[in-house]
Amino acid sequence: MNRAAVAIDQLGRTVLEYVEEMGKIALLFLSVLRWMFQPPLKSHLIFKQMEFVGNKSIFVVVLTGAFTGMVMALQGYYGFKMFSAESMVGSVVALGMTRELGPVLTSLMVTARAGSAMAAELGTMRVTEQIDALSVMAANPVKHLIVPRVIAGVLMLPLLTVVSDFMGILGGYFVGVHLLHINSGIFVKNITTIVDLDDLYNGLVKAAVFGLILSLIGCYKGFNTRGGAEGVGKATTEAVVLSSITILISDYFLTAIMF
Amino acid sequence: MIELIDIHKSFKKNKVLNGLNLKIDSGLITVIIGRSGGGKSVLLKHIIGLLKPDRGRVLIDDTDITRLNDRDLNTIRKKFGMLFQEAALFDSMTVKENVAFPLREHAKMSEVEISRVVAEKLKSVGLTGIEDKMPSELSGGMRKRVGLARAIALQPEIVLFDEPTTGLDPVMTEAINQLIVDTQKNLNATCVVISHDLESIFKISHKIAMLYDGDIIEYGTPDEIRASKNPVIEQFLSGSIEGPIKII
Ligand SMILES: Nc1ncnc2c1ncn2[C@@H]1O[C@H](COP(=O)(O)OP(=O)(O)OP(=O)(O)O)[C@@H](O)[C@H]1O
């Protein structure tokens, strides 16, 4: 009984902390919105972040997208074979990629790569007083550091997701048509009849939201780092965990709303 | 004129400033001395609004900066230049971009002018030809001097120096002392300097303030401080182990 009470107590605390943290992140978001529309726009900082989030993530996104599509084709094939519906494999891969796995996996990969780097970079700037130095020089840290990263996150995630979707379908095609000998015409035709452009669009909306989440949380954790190298490490880990959880949770609700 | 009125500041249970009062005159060099960990850097950060007091007021030319919103605080901050104890250079930018940062933010200058001012400021701290280096490629003393160049780039009215000469060789120390004196003279600036280097302190200061136990316990001209009969000051100036200042 006692142990159960402690466990429930602990769970309650964790949930409360999560909610409180989300509140603070929402406040940061408001401040990002406010500074985003305050000229001058720091376009060189935005491009630098877009390159960092986008360009430098392409390789991992191509790889994860392709292999996800391939494994889906493989799994789908064994499933559909039981009803002799192997030709459905293509549409399952395409639907799964565009609606779900493209945006989610891409966001998780970018969280691990760029979200963590944002937390580490801003965290280091915090503990070495570089953020204070910005304030002292009457340069708003939110405008200089967080706005460009959030813009980059929101813009680049949909683009990366398109790449991931494409690679996934390509991977699925390769496995389905070349390895499992599904007729190529049927494979493609099934995709085009079952998958809507809306599936793609909604997936991209998801990706933009996830891009917002991972950049905002990465920046928030970095910005609020306390205490030396250890603090930076902690901020980085927390950013990745919190972003991943939030992406997966919001994925459910976005799906429920959109589809 | 900078006025600190009844400033209290604690970090958790650690009471750092305890009802501190200090008036810093305009157009003078005021040096703040005090033991390591005594709260000098914390005091300096209150003057520029990086830290807010738990209680008390900070007046810059009669404006209480503890109550200002971001925009008004930024207007006031444009009067300031600050050298951080650990320099706080932006490590993603070259030396040139660091020094140019306040110029790009607040002065409408052409690229040519910016390059000229940056080179001139770097020269004044004894550095040439390092514009394209990254801060991580510099020694500690060089970083500090770049920080100094950045702090004075916009010719501020008020300059805060947190240990400008710590870690520099004797010749460079003298050069930086001269730079602070010149900055004050040429810009008629108000300089607030934190320093542990007694020789420099007596050479450059117009006023000295001793921070002890969370308050300013003595404030006066170098001669007044030298003549002080306060046992804390006597011990601090003589560097003796015996006295009211306890090592542990
Ligand atoms: N951001 C902070 N969070 C928590 N404690 C702090 C913070 N900044 C300073 N302190 C504490 O305040 C006290 C005074 O620190 P401060 O840096 O002002 O000392 P100092 O007089 O500048 O020392 P030194 O001459 O060694 O630089 C120390 O006990 C320090 O631990």
Ligand SMILES: [Mg+2]
């Ligand atoms: Mg200090």
